[in-house]
Amino acid sequence: MFWYEIGAKICYTYLNLINALAYENYPAAPNIGKDDPLLTEAITNAQLVINSGVYSLESDYGSMFNEVKPTSPEIIFGVYKTMLNTTCDGTPMQLQCPNISNDQITQGQGSPLLNSSIHIFEAWVQHGPAQNIADDYLVVDKNNPALALPWNQTSQYKNAITENVTIPTSKIPQAGGETSVEDGMIKPGSSETVWTLTNTGRDARWGASIISDSVARFYGEELTTCIKGNTTRWLKLNGNAYYISLSNMYWRKGMYNNVNPRIYVGVPTDYHYVVMRLGRVYLNLAEAYLLKGDISNALTVLNQTRTVHGKLPPSTAASLTDAWTDYKRERRVDLTMEEDYYWSLLRWGRYGGDANHGNAPGGTIPELTEAPRVMDISKDRKAFSVVKGPFYGSNDIRVFDNTRRYLFPIAQSYLDENPKFGPQNPNW
Numbered sequence: 001m002f003w004y005e006i007g008a009k010i011c012y013t014y015l016n017l018i019n020a021l022a023y024e025n026y027p028a029a030p031n032i033g034k035d036d037p038l039l040t041e042a043i044t045n046a047q048l049v050i051n052s053g054v055y056s057l058e059s060d061y062g063s064m065f066n067e068v069k070p071t072s073p074e075i076i077f078g079v080y081k082t083m084l085n086t087t088c089d090g091t092p093m094q095l096q097c098p099n100i101s102n103d104q105i106t107q108g109q110g111s112p113l114l115n116s117s118i119h120i121f122e123a124w125v126q127h128g129p130a131q132n133i134a135d136d137y138l139v140v141d142k143n144n145p146a147l148a149l150p151w152n153q154t155s156q157y158k159n160a161i162t163e164n165v166t167i168p169t170s171k172i173p174q175a176g177g178e179t180s181v182e183d184g185m186i187k188p189g190s191s192e193t194v195w196t197l198t199n200t201g202r203d204a205r206w207g208a209s210i211i212s213d214s215v216a217r218f219y220g221e222e223l224t225t226c227i228k229g230n231t232t233r234w235l236k237l238n239g240n241a242y243y244i245s246l247s248n249m250y251w252r253k254g255m256y257n258n259v260n261p262r263i264y265v266g267v268p269t270d271y272h273y274v275v276m277r278l279g280r281v282y283l284n285l286a287e288a289y290l291l292k293g294d295i296s297n298a299l300t301v302l303n304q305t306r307t308v309h310g311k312l313p314p315s316t317a318a319s320l321t322d323a324w325t326d327y328k329r330e331r332r333v334d335l336t337m338e339e340d341y342y343w344s345l346l347r348w349g350r351y352g353g354d355a356n357h358g359n360a361p362g363g364t365i366p367e368l369t370e371a372p373r374v375m376d377i378s379k380d381r382k383a384f385s386v387v388k389g390p391f392y393g394s395n396d397i398r399v400f401d402n403t404r405r406y407l408f409p410i411a412q413s414y415l416d417e418n419p420k421f422g423p424q425n426p427n428w
Helices: 003-023 037-050 102-107 155-160 194-199 204-209 278-292 295-308 320-334 341-351 412-417
Strands: 075-081 161-163 179-186 271-277 374-377 383-388
Touching: 003 037, 003 278, 003 341, 037 278, 155 161, 155 194, 204 320, 271 278, 278 295, 278 320, 295 320, 320 341
Parallel strands: none
Antiparallel strands: 075 271, 161 179, 179 383, 374 383
16 A cells, blocks of 8 residues: 555544544533543544655645646645546636636726736636635734734734724725725825735735735736726626626635636646645644643644744744634634635534633534625725625625534435434434
8 A cells, every 4th residue: 555545544534533522422512631542543643644754844835736736745645637638617716717808907997907918817706715814814023023913913014004094985985785894094104005014924825825916926917906906896896897706805726827828618727636735634733732732732733834834933822722723723724725624613613612712612603603804905005994794695694503503414315214324413
């Protein structure tokens, strides 16, 4: 058996163990002791993969997802598809890329116009990252480079921004039904802009995972999502274009740099899915140490991905509460778009306590009830407004029913064929 097969089996065994810890004693609170044999076995399995010497963390995080890369020292198990039977519309890229032309940009008074002589962006974007996740990509503090903070808590932000101001609608309009929950303007004389505050010194995974206002050239083009930008949500709100992200951001992770000539229906492309990698193993191990109350080892492990992938200073959390906060943020940004976050939230909700904002085990999960937020940036990048509103109709309603959401229902056909599959899960 190849080592990657062994590594993958061990990793999935770990996941089963860690989820078993969360759900043991269900529906009562899990009874996780520091010497729980499942917890000990989970740590042993993770250490076995890490110490094997077969895998190492990728220094260029984006290369694992944004390049046609047949191998990586970090990937333990992947699914590799070939252009012989794969086209762009059969990959996530088709639903992450916008559909925009110079005619639409001109009609919406946007800029800059695209350089390409062909309609380079002609896909069907269905979803984009909201400000909720963007805030988890930390920024290095200019006055204290050993500290990484949310962008709007850094010293450079506090020195440059006046908060709670009235922003003229000529700078930032507001759509019907939307409510501003945060806003600010650059102070006169400051050399900062909203762009520098949100991009300079930011987590390296930011540019590799998310396309935001002018963050990088994509397919040779500068995408701008500010007011009157060339891919701003206002092109859709004003009826100038349809397949535009409503969040003013687009997913970069999983979008290849070298599809030729473009992401379009029927265009052949290789594509790979990263199913299991070493970064996830490190984060799994950090979680196991947190469950044991071992802050020192938990930080040592989670700082591996934070410093290698994120290029950030290490976490120095002094309490278990702060360590869980840093860990949950780290797992969210490192494993975004890898089918992890929702299931991790359920697991942490089952743990309760520091893993879920101090709530009782099996209680509500705040992240699954918070409303999505969107940030608009003025054309001159000297003002911003974060709004909540009816962006997606009824999908904006966030309700978490803890009597149902921790378990799926058992298919009725199973119960009909064999009653021993039951009883049905509570409230289903």
